[in-house]
Amino acid sequence: MDNQGKIVTLESYYDPMLAQIILARLQANGIDCFIADDNTIGANPFYNQAIGGIKIKVFEHDLEKCRQILAEQIDTGDEPDEAPQL
Template identity: 70%
Template sequence: MSDNDKIITFESYYDPMLAHIIQTRLEDSGISCFIADENTIGAQPFYNQAIGGIKIKIFERDLERAREILAEDNELEE
Protein backbone atom coordinates (compact mmCIF):
# COMPACT_ATOMS: atom_id res chain seq x y z
CA MET A 1 0.00 0.00 0.00
CA SER A 2 1.41 3.37 -0.97
CA ASP A 3 1.11 6.58 0.99
CA ASN A 4 -1.52 7.77 -1.50
CA ASP A 5 -3.77 4.89 -0.48
CA LYS A 6 -3.65 5.75 3.23
CA ILE A 7 -7.10 6.32 4.74
CA ILE A 8 -7.35 9.18 7.23
CA THR A 9 -10.04 10.84 9.31
CA PHE A 10 -11.05 14.02 7.52
CA GLU A 11 -13.51 15.39 10.09
CA SER A 12 -15.52 14.26 13.11
CA TYR A 13 -19.11 15.28 13.75
CA TYR A 14 -21.49 14.80 16.64
CA ASP A 15 -24.52 15.27 14.39
CA PRO A 16 -25.17 12.28 12.07
CA MET A 17 -27.22 14.41 9.66
CA LEU A 18 -24.36 16.87 9.19
CA ALA A 19 -21.91 14.01 8.62
CA HIS A 20 -24.13 12.64 5.85
CA ILE A 21 -24.47 16.08 4.25
CA ILE A 22 -20.69 16.49 4.19
CA GLN A 23 -20.25 12.95 2.86
CA THR A 24 -22.69 13.63 0.03
CA ARG A 25 -20.99 16.92 -0.83
CA LEU A 26 -17.59 15.21 -1.04
CA GLU A 27 -18.91 12.29 -3.09
CA ASP A 28 -20.67 14.67 -5.50
CA SER A 29 -17.29 16.29 -6.07
CA GLY A 30 -15.65 12.96 -6.86
CA ILE A 31 -13.99 12.24 -3.53
CA SER A 32 -14.39 8.69 -2.24
CA CYS A 33 -15.30 8.66 1.43
CA PHE A 34 -17.21 6.74 4.07
CA ILE A 35 -18.63 7.30 7.54
CA ALA A 36 -17.21 5.43 10.54
CA ASP A 37 -18.65 4.86 14.04
CA GLU A 38 -22.21 5.81 13.11
CA ASN A 39 -23.63 2.44 14.16
CA THR A 40 -21.86 2.53 17.52
CA ILE A 41 -23.26 5.95 18.31
CA GLY A 42 -26.70 4.94 17.03
CA ALA A 43 -26.75 1.98 19.40
CA GLN A 44 -25.11 3.77 22.34
CA PRO A 45 -25.51 7.56 22.08
CA PHE A 46 -23.61 8.05 25.33
CA TYR A 47 -20.44 6.86 23.57
CA ASN A 48 -20.55 9.85 21.20
CA GLN A 49 -18.05 11.93 23.20
CA ALA A 50 -15.94 8.95 24.21
CA ILE A 51 -15.19 7.78 20.66
CA GLY A 52 -14.95 11.26 19.19
CA GLY A 53 -18.16 11.39 17.19
CA ILE A 54 -18.93 10.15 13.71
CA LYS A 55 -15.90 10.28 11.45
CA ILE A 56 -15.63 10.89 7.72
CA LYS A 57 -12.77 8.88 6.25
CA ILE A 58 -11.03 9.81 3.01
CA PHE A 59 -7.84 8.94 1.15
CA GLU A 60 -4.95 11.12 2.24
CA ARG A 61 -4.36 12.14 -1.38
CA ASP A 62 -7.80 13.85 -1.39
CA LEU A 63 -7.24 15.92 1.75
CA GLU A 64 -6.48 19.29 0.13
CA ARG A 65 -9.31 18.98 -2.38
CA ALA A 66 -11.78 18.05 0.38
CA ARG A 67 -10.74 21.13 2.37
CA GLU A 68 -11.21 23.31 -0.71
CA ILE A 69 -14.70 21.91 -1.32
CA LEU A 70 -15.84 22.65 2.22
CA ALA A 71 -14.21 26.09 2.15
CA GLU A 72 -16.23 26.91 -0.99
CA ASP A 73 -19.41 25.90 0.83
CA ASN A 74 -18.54 28.14 3.78
CA GLU A 75 -18.03 31.09 1.47
CA LEU A 76 -21.48 30.59 -0.03
CA GLU A 77 -23.12 30.79 3.41
CA GLU A 78 -21.59 34.20 4.11
Protein backbone atom coordinates (compact mmCIF):
# COMPACT_ATOMS: atom_id res chain seq x y z
CA MET A 1 0.00 0.00 0.00
CA ASP A 2 1.40 3.37 -0.93
CA ASN A 3 0.44 6.81 0.35
CA GLN A 4 -3.20 6.88 -0.79
CA GLY A 5 -4.77 8.96 1.97
CA LYS A 6 -6.29 8.58 5.38
CA ILE A 7 -6.79 5.09 6.83
CA VAL A 8 -10.10 4.55 8.66
CA THR A 9 -11.90 1.69 10.41
CA LEU A 10 -14.52 0.07 8.21
CA GLU A 11 -15.96 -2.29 10.83
CA SER A 12 -15.11 -4.00 14.12
CA TYR A 13 -15.71 -7.71 14.68
CA TYR A 14 -15.64 -9.82 17.82
CA ASP A 15 -15.27 -13.03 15.80
CA PRO A 16 -11.72 -13.36 14.37
CA MET A 17 -12.83 -15.83 11.67
CA LEU A 18 -15.57 -13.48 10.42
CA ALA A 19 -13.04 -10.64 10.26
CA GLN A 20 -10.72 -12.81 8.13
CA ILE A 21 -13.59 -13.74 5.79
CA ILE A 22 -14.58 -10.09 5.33
CA LEU A 23 -10.93 -9.12 4.78
CA ALA A 24 -10.53 -11.81 2.09
CA ARG A 25 -13.74 -10.71 0.37
CA LEU A 26 -12.56 -7.10 0.22
CA GLN A 27 -9.10 -8.08 -1.01
CA ALA A 28 -10.64 -10.30 -3.70
CA ASN A 29 -12.44 -7.20 -4.96
CA GLY A 30 -9.24 -5.16 -5.18
CA ILE A 31 -9.51 -3.24 -1.92
CA ASP A 32 -6.27 -2.51 -0.05
CA CYS A 33 -7.06 -3.32 3.58
CA PHE A 34 -5.67 -4.91 6.73
CA ILE A 35 -6.75 -6.14 10.16
CA ALA A 36 -5.77 -4.36 13.37
CA ASP A 37 -5.73 -5.72 16.93
CA ASP A 38 -5.97 -9.39 15.94
CA ASN A 39 -2.63 -10.24 17.58
CA THR A 40 -3.67 -8.62 20.87
CA ILE A 41 -6.93 -10.54 20.94
CA GLY A 42 -5.20 -13.73 19.83
CA ALA A 43 -2.79 -13.45 22.76
CA ASN A 44 -5.53 -12.65 25.28
CA PRO A 45 -9.16 -13.05 24.16
CA PHE A 46 -10.38 -11.28 27.30
CA TYR A 47 -9.20 -7.99 25.76
CA ASN A 48 -11.69 -8.36 22.89
CA GLN A 49 -14.40 -6.23 24.49
CA ALA A 50 -11.93 -3.79 26.07
CA ILE A 51 -10.29 -2.76 22.80
CA GLY A 52 -13.44 -2.89 20.69
CA GLY A 53 -12.82 -6.07 18.72
CA ILE A 54 -10.78 -6.73 15.61
CA LYS A 55 -10.87 -3.80 13.20
CA ILE A 56 -10.74 -3.85 9.42
CA LYS A 57 -8.85 -0.80 8.17
CA VAL A 58 -9.28 0.67 4.69
CA PHE A 59 -8.44 3.88 2.87
CA GLU A 60 -11.11 6.52 3.34
CA HIS A 61 -11.66 6.87 -0.41
CA ASP A 62 -12.56 3.13 -0.60
CA LEU A 63 -15.15 3.28 2.19
CA GLU A 64 -18.24 3.47 -0.04
CA LYS A 65 -16.99 0.74 -2.38
CA CYS A 66 -16.36 -1.51 0.65
CA ARG A 67 -19.90 -0.99 1.87
CA GLN A 68 -21.27 -1.87 -1.56
CA ILE A 69 -19.18 -5.04 -1.71
CA LEU A 70 -20.32 -6.16 1.74
CA ALA A 71 -23.96 -5.39 0.91
CA GLU A 72 -23.88 -7.77 -2.08
CA GLN A 73 -25.36 -11.21 -1.61
CA ILE A 74 -22.91 -14.09 -1.94
CA ASP A 75 -24.04 -17.08 -3.98
CA THR A 76 -22.61 -20.15 -2.24
CA GLY A 77 -24.49 -22.63 -4.38
CA ASP A 78 -25.96 -24.27 -1.29
CA GLU A 79 -29.50 -23.03 -1.79
CA PRO A 80 -31.67 -23.33 -4.88
CA ASP A 81 -32.37 -20.09 -6.78
CA GLU A 82 -36.11 -20.66 -6.63
CA ALA A 83 -38.44 -22.47 -4.29
CA PRO A 84 -39.59 -25.83 -5.64
CA GLN A 85 -43.03 -25.86 -7.23
CA LEU A 86 -45.56 -27.98 -5.38
